[in-house]
Amino acid sequence: MRNTSRYLLAAALLLSTGATCAADISLLNVSYDPTRELYKAVNSAFAAQWKAKTGENVTINMSHGGSGKQARAVIDGLDADVVTLALAYDIDSISQIGKLMPGDWQKRLPNKSTPYTSTIVFVVRKGNPWKIHDWSDLIKPGIQIVVPNPKTSGGARWAYLAAWAYAEKKPGGSAEKAKAFIAELYKHVPVLDTGARGSTTTFAERGIGDVLISWENEAYLALDEMGRDKIDIVYPSVSILAEPPVAVVDKNVDRHKSRKVADAYLQFLYSKEGQELEARNHYRPRDPQILAAHPEFKKLPLYDVDDLFGGWQKAQKTHFADGGVFDQIYKPGGK
Amino acid sequence: MSFAGVLPATRWRARSALPGLGLSLGFTVFYLSAVVLIPLAALVIRPWELGWSGFVAEVTQPRVLAALRLSFGAAAIGAVVNTFFGLIVAWALVRYRFPLKRLVDALVDLPFALPTAVAGIALSALYAPNGWLGAPLMSLGIKAAYTPLGVVIALTFIGLPFVVRTLQPVLTDLSRDHEEAAATLGATRFQAFRRVVFPALLPALVTGAALAFARGVGEYGSVIFIAGNLPMRSEIAPLLIIIKLEEFDYAGAASIGVVMLAASFVMLFALNGLQSFTASRR
Numbered sequence: 001m002r003n004t005s006r007y008l009l010a011a012a013l014l015l016s017t018g019a020t021c022a023a024d025i026s027l028l029n030v031s032y033d034p035t036r037e038l039y040k041a042v043n044s045a046f047a048a049q050w051k052a053k054t055g056e057n058v059t060i061n062m063s064h065g066g067s068g069k070q071a072r073a074v075i076d077g078l079d080a081d082v083v084t085l086a087l088a089y090d091i092d093s094i095s096q097i098g099k100l101m102p103g104d105w106q107k108r109l110p111n112k113s114t115p116y117t118s119t120i121v122f123v124v125r126k127g128n129p130w131k132i133h134d135w136s137d138l139i140k141p142g143i144q145i146v147v148p149n150p151k152t153s154g155g156a157r158w159a160y161l162a163a164w165a166y167a168e169k170k171p172g173g174s175a176e177k178a179k180a181f182i183a184e185l186y187k188h189v190p191v192l193d194t195g196a197r198g199s200t201t202t203f204a205e206r207g208i209g210d211v212l213i214s215w216e217n218e219a220y221l222a223l224d225e226m227g228r229d230k231i232d233i234v235y236p237s238v239s240i241l242a243e244p245p246v247a248v249v250d251k252n253v254d255r256h257k258s259r260k261v262a263d264a265y266l267q268f269l270y271s272k273e274g275q276e277l278e279a280r281n282h283y284r285p286r287d288p289q290i291l292a293a294h295p296e297f298k299k300l301p302l303y304d305v306d307d308l309f310g311g312w313q314k315a316q317k318t319h320f321a322d323g324g325v326f327d328q329i330y331k332p333g334g335k
Numbered sequence: 336m337s338f339a340g341v342l343p344a345t346r347w348r349a350r351s352a353l354p355g356l357g358l359s360l361g362f363t364v365f366y367l368s369a370v371v372l373i374p375l376a377a378l379v380i381r382p383w384e385l386g387w388s389g390f391v392a393e394v395t396q397p398r399v400l401a402a403l404r405l406s407f408g409a410a411a412i413g414a415v416v417n418t419f420f421g422l423i424v425a426w427a428l429v430r431y432r433f434p435l436k437r438l439v440d441a442l443v444d445l446p447f448a449l450p451t452a453v454a455g456i457a458l459s460a461l462y463a464p465n466g467w468l469g470a471p472l473m474s475l476g477i478k479a480a481y482t483p484l485g486v487v488i489a490l491t492f493i494g495l496p497f498v499v500r501t502l503q504p505v506l507t508d509l510s511r512d513h514e515e516a517a518a519t520l521g522a523t524r525f526q527a528f529r530r531v532v533f534p535a536l537l538p539a540l541v542t543g544a545a546l547a548f549a550r551g552v553g554e555y556g557s558v559i560f561i562a563g564n565l566p567m568r569s570e571i572a573p574l575l576i577i578i579k580l581e582e583f584d585y586a587g588a589a590s591i592g593v594v595m596l597a598a599s600f601v602m603l604f605a606l607n608g609l610q611s612f613t614a615s616r617r
Contacts, residue, residue, distance in 0.1 A: 066581070069577075069581060072581065072583065075583075093583065149564060151578045151581060151582070152578060152581050189565070190481055190563065190565075191481045191563045191564065191565070192564045192565055193564065194559065194574070194577070206463035206464070206466070206480070207463065207464060208463065208464065321582065322584060327398075330566040331397070
């Protein structure tokens with residue numbers, strides 16, 4: 001149903017690009033699940049700035065959903081001008097399978113094309129009744145963990161890699177031990193939602209589980225929504241540097257003649273104003289000054305996917321592809 | 336001479352008293368092809384990228400089998416539950432008069448009309464361990480949401496109208512004379528129901544159950560929120576298809592789809608056969 005409306009939207013966009021006069025432009029930003037609030041703020045700020053600069057009215061349409069599903073929709077023809085997804089692998093797929101942009105897309109913008117970063121944290125019930133302070137506490141007997149399915153959720157893949165990084169890099173750790181740790185961890189998971197927002201709902205509204213492994217931005221959003229008297233955020237000793245990248249979809253902007261505004265839109269994410277909006281929506285800005293002005297972003301050691309896992313292509317193949325480590329831990333008898 | 340040309344045409348036409356057979360049949364074939372057969376053909380062609388052995392390997396993975404078992408099993412249980420309770424609901428709505436009857440009648444259609452995702456969210460909120468129904472069930476030691484039981488609950492919910500709406504017209508048409516005749520011949524109420532009413536209802540009951548079952552097998556939206564989605568335990572086949580698509584494994588997704596299609600088709604075909612068999616025996 002969602003897809004249908006998306007195609008309708010795409011169709012409407014196609015029609016409108018042909019019909020509108022030069023003063024009105026629209027962009028379609030295809031994004032992942034938890035960025036709704038962020039891009040709502042960014043879009044209106046950018047539209048105001050663009051109007052002041054060029055006199056043109058720009059409308060930015062949004063499409064949100066699980067990162068992998070969104071990538072597939074773009075490959076299958078959803079007419080995105082820009083994609084802002086949860087991880088580089090999904091944009092790689094658009095580049096490699098859909099052939100909609102060159103393979104070196106990630107070099108076109110600063111910081112590996114990620115204007116903001118995030119990390120993976122724990123959300124616990126108020127007062128932290130189970131005393132969960134680090135990854136090792138998650139597999140204590142009786143603890144139930146809520147986390148989405150890494151097969152369908154980008155955030156869940158970052159969470160999985162963060163857990164793995166902890167288990168492999170801690171003193172005495174190894175890849176073998178990391179695999180055992182991950183297998184044990186997922187035994188504590190009673191519900192695998194398909195996306196980050198679904199897991200937040202399961203934990204916060206349905207009262208399932210003792211700890212939610214979540215995006216940092218999603219955790220703060222839950223804190224705002226639920227109230228600070230219901231849940232606490234816990235930072236583990238180490239986590240992962242989550243880099244949700246952005247890119248212009250070349251084939252589509254060339255067809256829409258929207259490259260100029262699409263480029264400017266992504267550049268805006270790196271500007272002072274954009275960075276401040278990202279920080280206010282709980283994404284870690286790249287700008288060191290603005291980051292320093294937001295002390296809620298706790299400093300902790302963050303592992304880099306490129307260093308530890310050899311980049312997303314390799315991480316995907318080893319861990320999340322059909323028959324990868326994640327499938328192996330759910331094999332009967334493999335438990 | 337002209338006779339020879341006209342005669343076969345008149346004979347052909349004479350088969351049906353109703354005009355327009357050629358046109359309507361042509362349209363039926365065209366419409367069914369465009370709307371049903373061509374998309375299905377596209378689905379059936381796709382898995383052959385894998386070859387026969389690849390297809391078999393794909394659909395006999397334990398995880399795929401577990402998901403298929405859950406989807407078909409839960410849909411079957413839901414259909415059976417609905418057959419029993421749907422009969423009672425339809426009976427009450429047709430045979431009795433009571434206040435707010437029209438409202439109750441309209442309520443039956445709700446699972447039809449509600450967007451499935453809304454139904455799913457409502458059901459999971461209700462049956463979650465902190466929900467109105469989930470909490471009392473939990474104190475009885477029954478975990479409803481996020482287990483296979485949750486899948487059964489969702490499929491029972493969405494299947495109800497299929498049974499009730501199939502039964503209602505048949506029940507309405509069923510004249511009371513037969514029951515009264517049975518009574519005058521000395522049958523008890525139960526005998527009259529079992530020997531007179533039930534056989535007349537059976538074909539509609541089977542059809543309704545089959546429709547509810549078929550709908551349940553493919554249901555995604557309402558189930559996904561309440562199922563728990565754990566591989567091997569509470570993961571339904573349609574979710575596995577979505578996961579395969581997410582991995583850009585279109586052939587794998589289509590393979591599961593083909594198995595579901597084939598199984599559903601065989602079951603519906605068998606039920607149809609059963610229905611005409613019972614109808615002819617009557």
